[in-house]
Amino acid sequence: MARRGHRPSQTPAGRPRFWGRHAVTAALANPERVVRKIWATREALGALSIPSTIPVVFADVADLARLVPSDAPHQGLVAEVDPLEDIWLGDLLQQGADDKRPLVILDGVTDPHNVGAILRSAAAFDALGIITPDRNAPPESGTIARAASGALELVPWIRVVNLARALEEIAEAGFWRVGLDGEATQSFAQAIGQQRVAIVLGAEGEGMRQNTAAHCDELARLPISPQIESLNVSNAAAIALYAAAVRG
Known part of the structure; x- marks a missing residue:
């Protein structure tokens, strides 16, 4: 009998399985992974350079399909990996004040x-980097790696025990914390100014928790048509990141 909680995308040892060309090649290229x-199929392996220390099993498409969730587009490649080592928030925040790259904070985004x-x-x-609560966010998985298309290996992902306390630490590091809220009166572009910005997004439907919103410096909205109530949280994040990137 399979261990309780074991799914095709994760081994009994708790190691995630990644699938698809982008996710697997990015994992191989990451020295921290x-x-x-x-x-893999022989055809898929022909395009890869795999270190001799990694065991390789030749498999056909049907065999690979049994290793991953149904209908997962594995493209002939499946890899078993260790989760990345934890990163401390304080280490990430040590970047200098002239580093204007934004932070992304996710409150209750579990999909x-x-x-x-x-x-x-x-x-x-x-x-x-992105910051999520430790207990209310999904673990590393093949689904995340596939949707991230290699970015899971590139973007620091920090998990924190207490999100409110983390937001206080982020403010002390000089970030202006802007929470996205469809009911806010000012636009996101007006709120972010020229300072270092931390973009805070809540779960779809429920939005940010009250305590999270209270730890934002400002709440702001994206200028979407009144015909649409809200955007998918990943679309909202992309628009906000673009706005932060192109500000004058």
């Missing part, structure tokens, strides 16, 4: 597809 094993898409946008717009 330990890749334990690779399953791994959304987290992966946000990581991808964070990499595209050169964010300093």
